[in-house]
Amino acid sequence: xxxxxxxxxxxxxxxxxxxxxxxxxxxxxxxxxxxxxxxxxxxxxxxxxxxxxxxxxxxxxxxxxxxxxxxxxxxxxxxxxxxxxxxxxxxxxxxxxxxxxxxxxxxxxxxxxxxxxxxxxxxxxxxxxxxxxxxxxxxxxxxxxxxxxxxxxxxxxxxxx
Numbered sequence: 001x002x003x004x005x006x007x008x009x010x011x012x013x014x015x016x017x018x019x020x021x022x023x024x025x026x027x028x029x030x031x032x033x034x035x036x037x038x039x040x041x042x043x044x045x046x047x048x049x050x051x052x053x054x055x056x057x058x059x060x061x062x063x064x065x066x067x068x069x070x071x072x073x074x075x076x077x078x079x080x081x082x083x084x085x086x087x088x089x090x091x092x093x094x095x096x097x098x099x100x101x102x103x104x105x106x107x108x109x110x111x112x113x114x115x116x117x118x119x120x121x122x123x124x125x126x127x128x129x130x131x132x133x134x135x136x137x138x139x140x141x142x143x144x145x146x147x148x149x150x151x152x153x154x155x156x157x158x159x160x161x
Contacts, residue, residue, distance in 0.1 A: 006048035009041055010150045013093060017139040017146075020086055024135030030082030035089050042092035055095075062099060063091035083134045090142055098145050106141035113137050 016038050020030045046056050067088035073079040091099055110132070117132050 003048075006045060007150075009045045009048060010146055012041065013038060013045075014143060014146055017142045020082075021133075021136045021139035024082065024133040028080070028131050028133055030080075030086050030135050032082075032085070035082070035085040038086075039089040039092060042089070045093060058096055059092050062096050063088050066091040066099075080134065083138060086135060086138050090138070094142070094145055095149075098149050101148075102141040102145045104141075105144050106137045109140045110134055110137035 016034055020034055023034075024030050042059070046059070051059075067084065070079055070084040070087060074081055074084050090102065094102055113134070113136060114130075114132050118130055121130050
């Protein structure tokens with residue numbers, strides 16, 4: 001039962017990431033209720049995954065560290081608050097080594113997204129500040145890690161290196 005529940009929760013997280021990407025694209029916001037839901041579901045996922053106290057401690061430490069580091073970027077107006085919170089709550093779910101993979105995929109995707117948005121901005125001759133929906137890059141990174149490490153097919157060889 002716990003195994004099935006963990007897959008249901010991972011599927012719910014995937015849906016939440018898709019919602020975050022969509023709302024960030026449409027409104028340039030990632031809602032607090034979505035981040036709160038992801039955070040509140042994490043302890044259920046820990047239980048369903050059979051995580052011990054040490055592993056849970058690492059997840060919480062990763063989330064706190066992520067939030068602290070990204071809060072600096074938020075203060076510098078480099079990153080949006082919703083993006084900071086989304087990455088911090090994802091750190092509650094994704095093992096530290098896999099979180100590095102998420103950040104790498106997110107950075108590459110985010111760079112490509114920034115170039116596309118900048119060209120679009122210039123093509124439309126807009127003079128206001130460019131707003132990159134970085135939630136899309138976060139969602140892509142998260143979905144790649146979920147697909148590679150948490151889906152049943154991933155255990156038979158992996159999808160991403």
